[in-house]
């Protein structure tokens with residue numbers, strides 16, 4: 001419990017509004033969480049899985065109309081529309097409060113209000129931030145207890161401070177027409193109604209750690225980014241850290257937990273995972289950029305996760321994990337998803353809980369089905385994971401799913417050009433958000449759905465951070481693991497072999513290798529990417545590194561069109577686009 005006056009006053013106000021039968025404070029104890037698990041099993045909210053094979057694991061199914069983030073119903077309720085900018089939905093804060101309080105009125109009647117105090121980042125560390133989420137969902141409580149640090153220790157650290165983020169979640173009737181995920185950056189407040197899907201309701205994640213935090217970061221001089229953080233250990237024991245931004249479901253979790261190819265493992269290379277989704281980055285006392293993962297678990301996409309693609313993630317999910325919308329194997333009370341192995345269960349229920357026949361051709365797991373697993377389960381979790389100071393970043397990597405345009409890897413000429421490279425990121429859409437899948441969309445820094453303020457100002461903030469970092473700024477790169485040949489096959493093996501590209505990136509950071517200057521930036525000499533032992537010919541590698549002027553001329557025209565939507569585009573970005581166009585003419 002807490003005696004914090006600002007917290008208690010808000011809880012009273014929300015109690016008055018939502019009218020719960022009871023209020024339960026989440027203290028973070030295993031005993032309380034276990035009691036909630038049992039309750040959720042009793043009501044059918046969760047299914048307890050085979051405790052011998054999957055100890056501590058549960059299965060949950062969302063409503064069928066509630067399986068992904070809903071960007072169309074996500075709002076930034078800044079004071080003015082301009083503050084929210086052209087890439088966000090905006091609602092006037094007064095109108096939004098009236099609308100949402102109208103929906104939330106009496107929403108907890110006959111239900112329990114759970115009060116979750118949580119810390120983003122290690123509890124009590126200098127750079128961590130505190131939130132309080134109110135919810136009427138045990139599933140949310142149990143997920144928050146995996147994804148963040150929850151409990152009484154958080155109240156102790158908060159003390160009397162008013163510096164915390166309010167979060168109200170009401171399941172209501174899971175009515176799509178009344179579903180709203182609203183952010184009030186000026187009030188440090190989030191309200192989410194009519195959803196039970198993780199990305200919409202685990203308010204510490206996208207809502208706080210990206211949308212609200214990006215706004216705070218701009219005001220306070222730091223960055224909240226949609227990035228994984230990994231450490232690459234060399235045979236001499238030295239570890240270099242990379243932060244990488246990819247749009248949702250483009251393999252951030254796989255890259256963050258990469259297992260180096262055998263040859264590299266034998267030499268002593270190792271990859272350490274600091275985070276798979278979010279990086280909070282600030283300039284340290286030494287002038288370098290330091291990154292912390294504010295989360296405490298992984299909310300990963302299940303389909304495609306297997307022994308080959310990501311053995312570390314698979315291992316991570318073998319205990320104390322909540323699975324959402326996967327297949328339920330009734331024979332042994334375990335779970336399955338497409339791409340786990342080639343043996344789908346025949347006596348099974350699909351993600352909707354219906355009898356499912358794998359031979360039907362229908363998918364059993366939802367394409368955006370998920371696992372929520374504790375970070376500490378991960379075999380390659382970094383020893384620095386709990387270090388509130390973070391890790392120093394040598395390279396920032398952007399990437400997306402591009403069949404043609406982007407080469408396997410290229411380096412920006414400098415930080416400013418790197419900001420341009422991030423701003424023109426585009427990717428084919430995935431199932432992580434509702435809407436068409438496979439359509440190319442622009443997604444600057446993979447932050448389009450997550451930037452809590454005007455994205456033109458966001459680019460300006462990146463440029464300012466670069467000014468402050470000066471020659472200590474990380475080098476900026478772009479990668480594309482998804483290039484296709486004319487027959488539609490992936491040209492690069494991906495997964496563990498991506499380490500070969502990370503090696504080149506770090507060699508560039510250390511000035512160890514030369515590169516070829518192209519209109520879009522520096523591309524490797526083919527000889528500097530190790531393809532030994534791969535099914536990739538030298539010709540294929542050359543093609544992977546090729547920068548096609550015609551394709552890029554079309555790309556530049558597309559960027560110009562995309563840039564038109566920004567009302568506050570920094571001049572520097574226009575200059576960068578002009579330089580690209582000039583380079584392509586040469």
Ligand code: OXD
Pocket residue numbers: 069199247248249277299432433
């Ligand atoms: C996620 C997402 O869940 O980006 O991480 O959608």
Ligand code: MN
Pocket residue numbers: 226247248249277
């Ligand atoms: Mn994400």
